[in-house]
Amino acid sequence: MRKILAITDIHMRSHGRTIIGLNPLTQFQNALSHAHKNHPDAEHLILMGDLTHSGHIDEFKMIKDAIVDYPIPITFMLGNHDRRDNFATVFPNIAMTPTAHLQTRIDLGDDVILCLDTLDGPPYPQHHHAGRLCADRLNWLTDQLKTCAHKRVSIFMHHPPHDVGFAGMDAIKLQNPTDLFTITENHPEIRHVFAGHIHRTISGHTNGVGFTIFKSTCHQMPMTLDADDSSLSVPEPAAYGIILLTPDSIIAHSEDYELAIQPDGPTSDALPD
Numbered sequence: 033m034r035k036i037l038a039i040t041d042i043h044m045r046s047h048g049r050t051i052i053g054l055n056p057l058t059q060f061q062n063a064l065s066h067a068h069k070n071h072p073d074a075e076h077l078i079l080m081g082d083l084t085h086s087g088h089i090d091e092f093k094m095i096k097d098a099i100v101d102y103p104i105p106i107t108f109m110l111g112n113h114d115r116r117d118n119f120a121t122v123f124p125n126i127a128m129t130p131t132a133h134l135q136t137r138i139d140l141g142d143d144v145i146l147c148l149d150t151l152d153g154p155p156y157p158q159h160h161h162a163g164r165l166c167a168d169r170l171n172w173l174t175d176q177l178k179t180c181a182h183k184r185v186s187i188f189m190h191h192p193p194h195d196v197g198f199a200g201m202d203a204i205k206l207q208n209p210t211d212l213f214t215i216t217e218n219h220p221e222i223r224h225v226f227a228g229h230i231h232r233t234i235s236g237h238t239n240g241v242g243f244t245i246f247k248s249t250c251h252q253m254p255m256t257l258d259a260d261d262s263s264l265s266v267p268e269p270a271a272y273g274i275i276l277l278t279p280d281s282i283i284a285h286s287e288d289y290e291l292a293i294q295p296d297g298p299t300s301d302a303l304p305d
């Protein structure tokens with residue numbers, strides 16, 4: 033069994049600025065610390081976009097400083113709050129595709145993880161938060177799949193390509209889902225889609241593919257399905273994802289690490305005989 037970790041929607045802010053009273057840096061550091069302590073056997077960490085709240089260079093630098101000592105390989109993804117040029121300025125050694133998108137392939141034995149870049153831009157119109165996969169990025173995906181026929185593929189993307197039932201978030205999902213599902217329908221080796229963006233734990237099945245969406249390490253989406261406002265936030269417990277890859281299964285756990293801090297370790301609820 034192989035284990036990878038997934039952290040999404042960090043929303044880093046500089047100068048101690050908070051989001052509904054939560055400090056994104058502290059939240060992220062606590063997630064990293066908890067994951068490191070409890071999952072030293074994890075092989076890889078994927079940061080699934082919305083690394084920053086405003087896409088500023090100083091925010092990306094804070095991400096870089098926070099992960100400097102993390103002992104396993106880290107793959108970066110971008111979300112609608114990020115800016116590709118500023119990311120590249122702070123992380124000049126992170127490889128982009130030939131078309132300058134942040135898309136990455138991770139090979140883990142019989143499993144292949146393909147991380148897509150759904151940030152729509154440049155340009156980056158103000159208040160535009162929907163995602164898109166342009167022809168260049170879709171062609172990259174198709175090229176990668178040419179060597180995955182006998183593999184088991186998981187796709188990671190910041191924006192879900194499907195509705196999740198939150199009216200406000202469904203309006204800013206991936207804007208060209210049919211282009212992606214045309215590919216997944218022709219590639220049964222694609223077994224699962226992992227996403228962020230919604231700030232809530234959600235799982236299901238769509239267009240023949242299973243999906244899992246992880247919570248943010250900072251603010252969460254309230255359970256108000258009919259609300260049109262995509263910026264609604266509540267300070268519910270933060271989480272990160274733990275993904276287990278076995279010969280038979282792709283298993284996704286969501287760890288509410290703020291609730292899981294138990295100084296004395298877990299206790300049994302077993303009644304005495």
Ligand SMILES: [Fe+2]
Nearest residue numbers: 041082111229
């Ligand atoms: Fe986000």
